[in-house]
Amino acid sequence: MRxxxxxxxxxxKIGRLYHRSLKDLFAEAAWKAIEDAGNNMPQALVVGNETxxxxxxxxxxxxxxxxxxxxxxxxAFKVEAACGSGGAAFYTAYxxxxxxxxxxxxxxxxxxxxxxxxxxxxxxxxKAAEADYEAFYGASFTSINALIMHYYMHKYNIDYExxxxxxxxxxxxxxxNPYAHLRFKVTKEKVLSSRIIAYPLRLLDAxxxxxxxxAVILASEDVARKITDTPIRxxxxxxxxxxxxxxxxxxxxxxxxTIKAGxxxxxxxxxxxxxxxxxxxxxxxxxxxxxxLEDLGFAEKGKAAKLFSNGAFHLGDKPTVNPSGGLKAxxxxxxxxxxxxxxxxxxxxxxxxxxxxxxxxxxxxxxxIGGAGTTITITILSR
Amino acid sequence: MRxxxxxxxxxxKIGRLYHRSLKDLFAEAAWKAIEDAGNNMPQALVVGNETxxxxxxxxxxxxxxxxxxxxxxxxAFKVEAACGSGGAAFYTAYxxxxxxxxxxxxxxxxxxxxxxxxxxxxxxxxKAAEADYEAFYGASFTSINALIMHYYMHKYNIDYExxxxxxxxxxxxxxxNPYAHLRFKVTKEKVLSSRIIAYPLRLLDAxxxxxxxxAVILASEDVARKITDTPIRxxxxxxxxxxxxxxxxxxxxxxxxTIKAGxxxxxxxxxxxxxxxxxxxxxxxxxxxxxxLEDLGFAEKGKAAKLFSNGAFHLGDKPTVNPSGGLKAxxxxxxxxxxxxxxxxxxxxxxxxxxxxxxxxxxxxxxxIGGAGTTITITILSR
Numbered sequence: 198m199r200x201x202x203x204x205x206x207x208x209x210k211i212g213r214l215y216h217r218s219l220k221d222l223f224a225e226a227a228w229k230a231i232e233d234a235g236n237n238m239p240q241a242l243v244v245g246n247e248t249x250x251x252x253x254x255x256x257x258x259x260x261x262x263x264x265x266x267x268x269x270x271x272x273a274f275k276v277e278a279a280c281g282s283g284g285a286a287f288y289t290a291y292x293x294x295x296x297x298x299x300x301x302x303x304x305x306x307x308x309x310x311x312x313x314x315x316x317x318x319x320x321x322x323x324k325a326a327e328a329d330y331e332a333f334y335g336a337s338f339t340s341i342n343a344l345i346m347h348y349y350m351h352k353y354n355i356d357y358e359x360x361x362x363x364x365x366x367x368x369x370x371x372x373x374n375p376y377a378h379l380r381f382k383v384t385k386e387k388v389l390s391s392r393i394i395a396y397p398l399r400l401l402d403a404x405x406x407x408x409x410x411x412a413v414i415l416a417s418e419d420v421a422r423k424i425t426d427t428p429i430r431x432x433x434x435x436x437x438x439x440x441x442x443x444x445x446x447x448x449x450x451x452x453x454x455t456i457k458a459g460x461x462x463x464x465x466x467x468x469x470x471x472x473x474x475x476x477x478x479x480x481x482x483x484x485x486x487x488x489x490l491e492d493l494g495f496a497e498k499g500k501a502a503k504l505f506s507n508g509a510f511h512l513g514d515k516p517t518v519n520p521s522g523g524l525k526a527x528x529x530x531x532x533x534x535x536x537x538x539x540x541x542x543x544x545x546x547x548x549x550x551x552x553x554x555x556x557x558x559x560x561x562x563x564x565x566i567g568g569a570g571t572t573i574t575i576t577i578l579s580r
Numbered sequence: 581m582r583x584x585x586x587x588x589x590x591x592x593k594i595g596r597l598y599h600r601s602l603k604d605l606f607a608e609a610a611w612k613a614i615e616d617a618g619n620n621m622p623q624a625l626v627v628g629n630e631t632x633x634x635x636x637x638x639x640x641x642x643x644x645x646x647x648x649x650x651x652x653x654x655x656a657f658k659v660e661a662a663c664g665s666g667g668a669a670f671y672t673a674y675x676x677x678x679x680x681x682x683x684x685x686x687x688x689x690x691x692x693x694x695x696x697x698x699x700x701x702x703x704x705x706x707k708a709a710e711a712d713y714e715a716f717y718g719a720s721f722t723s724i725n726a727l728i729m730h731y732y733m734h735k736y737n738i739d740y741e742x743x744x745x746x747x748x749x750x751x752x753x754x755x756x757n758p759y760a761h762l763r764f765k766v767t768k769e770k771v772l773s774s775r776i777i778a779y780p781l782r783l784l785d786a787x788x789x790x791x792x793x794x795a796v797i798l799a800s801e802d803v804a805r806k807i808t809d810t811p812i813r814x815x816x817x818x819x820x821x822x823x824x825x826x827x828x829x830x831x832x833x834x835x836x837x838t839i840k841a842g843x844x845x846x847x848x849x850x851x852x853x854x855x856x857x858x859x860x861x862x863x864x865x866x867x868x869x870x871x872x873l874e875d876l877g878f879a880e881k882g883k884a885a886k887l888f889s890n891g892a893f894h895l896g897d898k899p900t901v902n903p904s905g906g907l908k909a910x911x912x913x914x915x916x917x918x919x920x921x922x923x924x925x926x927x928x929x930x931x932x933x934x935x936x937x938x939x940x941x942x943x944x945x946x947x948x949i950g951g952a953g954t955t956i957t958i959t960i961l962s963r
Contacts (some may be wrong), residue, residue, distance in 0.1 A: 198679040240818075250633040250660075254715060256707040257662035260821035260955040264828075270840055272819035274668040277633075277658040279640035285657040289672055296678035297581040298817070332637065354832040380623065436624075436655035436680070438643035445647075457653055572643040572657065 202421035202428035203292045203578065204301075204541040205234025205414035211378040211528035214408040219253050219309040222410035224266040227305060230412035235424045239303035239414055242273040243290040245282030246306065246532035251321035252313040262307070272299070275394075279325030280481065283411070283535025284565025284574030286435050290415050300417045306533030307410035318406055322531065325568045327442040338425075338481070339403065341443055341569045343395035346484040348449040350397065353499030357397060361388040362506045363483035364401045364525055370512075371522025374552030376402075378407045378528025402483040404523075409530035411537045429543045432468065432560070433577035435461030441571045450499075453568035455492035462562070462575040470494040473516040474558035475545045477538035479566040480523040489564055490518065512553060516561075520545070520553040533564060535565030539576050546580045585811035586806035586961065588617025588797035589923040594761040594911035597791040602636050602692040605793035607649040613795035618807045622686035622797055623654040626673040628665030629689065629915035632705035635696040645690070655682070662708030663864065664687060665792070666918020667948025667957030671819050673798050683800045687825060689916030690793035701789055705914065708951045710825040721864070722786065724826055728779035729867040729887030731832040733780065736882030738741045740780060744771040745889045746866035747784045747908055753895075754905025757935030761790045761911025770782045785866040786905075791854075792913035794920045812926045815851065815943070816960035818844030824954045833882075835868075835953035838875035845945070845958040853877040856899040856960075857941035858928045860921035862949040863906040872947055873901065876958075894911070895936060899944075903936040922959050929963045 207229025209222050211476070231238060240262050259273030278285035283306035286317045290304035310318045323332040326341065344387040349355065365385050371377035383401055391401040419430040435456035439444050446453070463469060470493060478493075480486030487501040495516065497505050504510070521527040521541045524534060542561035544550035555561075559580045566573050590612025593603050606627070614621060625646050632638045642656030661668035665690035673687035693701045706715040709724065729818040732738065748768050754760035766784055774784040804811040820840035823829050829836070846852060853876060861876075863869030870884040878899065879887050887893070893901040906926045908919060925944035927933035938944075940961045949956050 247639060250707055254707050255711040256630060256660060257670075257824060257951045257954055259661060260951065261710065261824045263821055264824050264954075270820050270822055270837060272671070273661075273821045274819075275660040275664075276672075277639060277660055278642060278656075282657075285642075288655070289657075289659075289675070292672070292675040292679040292681050295681065296675040298675050298678065324633055324637050326640075327644065328636055328638040382788075418930060436657075437653050438646050438656045439653055441644045441647050454653060458655075493745055532693075568640045568643065571640055571647075 198295045199297060200418045200433045201291050201415050202418065203413050203431065203543045204416045204424045204428055205230045206543055207233055207543045208376060208411040208537060208540060209409050210376045211407045211409035211530055213311040214336050215312050217408065219249055219307055220262060220265040222309065222408065223262045223305060223307040226410035226412040227266045227303065228321040230303065230414050234414040237301060237424055239268065239301050241269060241271050241293055241302045242305065243286045244305045244307060245274050245286030245535060246275055246308060247279055247282050248278065248308065248310065248321040253309060278572040279564045279567030281535060281567025281572045281574060282532035287535060287539055288434050288574050289577060291431055291434050294415050294417055300420045303412055304417050304536060305412035306414060308530035308532045308538035309408050310406045311408050330442050338558050338569060339398065340395045342482040342484060345449050346398050349484060352450055355502050359502040359506045360483050361385050363486055364388050366511060367519060367523045367525035370520050370553050371526030374522050374527055377522045377526055378405050379526040394474040398482060404481045404529035407528035407530040409528060409533050411533050411540050413536060413540050413543065427547045429546050430579045432579040433462035433466030433549040435459060435575040438572050439570055441568060443569050450488065451492055452488060452573060454570055454573035455489055455564060458573045458575040459493045462577045466577040468560065468577060472560050473521065473562050475542060475555040475561040476516045477521060477541050477563045478518055479564050480519065480525050481529055483525065486523060517555045520555055538563035538565060541580045546578055581678045582680060583801045584674055584798050585801065585959040586796050586802050586814065586926045587799045587807045587811055588613045589826045589926055590616055591759060591794040591920060591923060592792050593759045594790045594792035594913055598695050600791065602632055602690055603645060603648040605692065605791065606688060606690040609793035609795040610649045610686065613686065613797050617797040620685050620807055622651065623682040624649060624654050624685045625688065626669045627658050627688045627690060628669030628918060629658055629691060630660065630662055630665050631691065631693065631704040636692060640939050647827065650949050661955040662846040662950030663914040664918060664948045664950025664955045664957060665915035670918060670922055670959060671817050671957050674814055674817050674845040676800050677800055680931060681842060683803045685798050687798060687919060688795035689919035691913035691915045692791050692825055693789045694791050721952060722781065723778045725865040725867060726781040726831050729781055732867060735833055738885050742885040742889045743866050744768050746869055747771045749894060750906045750908035753903050753936050754909030757905050757910055760905045760909060761788050762909040764956060781865060787864045787908050787912035790911035790913040792911060794916050794923050796820045796919060796923050796926065810930045812929050813962045816843060816845035816849030818958040821955050822953055824951060826952050833871065834875055835871060835956060837953055837956035838872055838947065841956045842876045842957040845960045849960040851943065851960060855943050856945050858903065858944040859899045859901045860904060860924050860946045861901055862947050863908050864912055866908065869906060900938045904927055920963055921946035921948060925961045929961055
């Protein structure tokens, strides 16, 4: 397999960007990435998106975006894996370069959740759940993740107080991240007293509804060496799926697809969890960040909340988790989130992340989740 | 790049399958393909689909289908390129095997256009056009293709009588294809007197609204040799895009993306048009089949209709075009169509196509189009 490197990154600010369109967001991220890659044009585009068909009435998204952004008549298509679309788009772009089909490829993600045209955002997002047995009965991702959180707290006897540390840390990081969506800090008291939106899950446990776009440019070794002095190696990639209908799963306190995708990525990278300096985990809700730390081998099952509460995984510890602010506070433009995460790890390793930096980070991991743990990708980058 | 082979195919009958669900259709095609591949399970699934988000309220489609069909917790995701989703899914699955990320991968397509849940089928399909400047003003693919047809007839002074030969031939082939949607024959008189649906395009120029699923299994050379005595080599793949907004194109009588994707595929295969024995072209409307013959180098511009009318490209000629009956009469379950076409070429080369066979076919080509020529893949297979 050919070695693959990240040679350029670009992104927009994340937020409720009522004045921006899907294609404008994409074009900004795409051209920033091209500039960052020394103005080298990609030979193909793979774009992750979840809801443009529902909210912008726009399919054929790869060609649509390549056309609008002026990328030329390149191969271009969309990859969809719900909120994990960004990670899946990166996985696909990796395969295009590794196979030799192209030498330089853009993996992008774009999502425009606010200012929806034809149906509600929550309904559009609920299409990532099982239509006949979950969404049809009114289950949303908030309620499904509340079930997971409730089960976890009960099984491991974890007080909510421990879980409330996660949002506090994420908002602290996001306050220093210039492109984050929720840049205000929150206290533990504020989290503990925030509105319950699906028991026991509170408003400040949930990621926001965000708009945004991000792009990374991948290249083969030869091309990467010509483009940049700081190529970041894609050391390992992994992907797995699980029963989409959450009630069909053996366990609620673990996401099996994280374990399996992690095993693939670590094996391919010839690395172990202890080698990681920095992580970007998919904390669409606080509980997912904690469960994912456990599933990836950074904590024993049921222990992550107390460890985190005691200072583990914070800046200065190895690994540091979500110095971007995570989905929780950096924001969650769903199909773009997986690309933001990979881009953030790449910038941490290059040393030019514009927010809180992890010193001398050499290796990092990003996790992208689609649905309630249904489709998961793990990407390991190395300096 | 690792060599890649088709080692198994599976499909459902195409039609208005009101009693079948999206997942049932997929499962039938998937397990037939697995059986055809000696009961070897795929290590990953790439599925092409256009409208499940609109018509079945179902996203996260890769995981959803892998789960329902019992394929296990494999990497699985959807690729979307409108009606060209099947071809794009194959292109992606090819990259997964060629890169070494997997040794055996299923490329599938599934579409359920009848019995739509939440919005009209024509509106759902129109999302493949440009939302703000085409679909918003009421353009459908019927009207856009009628424009192309009208321009072509005018520019090359082609009477409708010549174009009417295409549907006659396609229905003749489909009448002998056991899984085709429109298995009735039509006379030229019937085509000429069929209802005009968007001048000058008549009802019998248009492909039907179809449900169906198809799957092919791709494998690396080592694995392919173990599985089957008749592996079919994927000799070349190509993909290109064009302006999605048709009015932005320089020409209406040619699909530039066909030319570019064809050049890539022929170059990779080290073959020329004259080497092809059998073609499956994307004739969603008769005019597209004729234009594509020209764009791929099988006829001079403006000449295909008269050549076809005089017997060229029919059974017995080299190449034979659309012995399946084409989208026109085999049917057009949009995101699945590209997989049906590649599967049909593979079966022609293996000698076990269940309909009209091209004798001693050694090389063949399939073309998949998304939108009005916006995203196009070309796949060349070889015995």
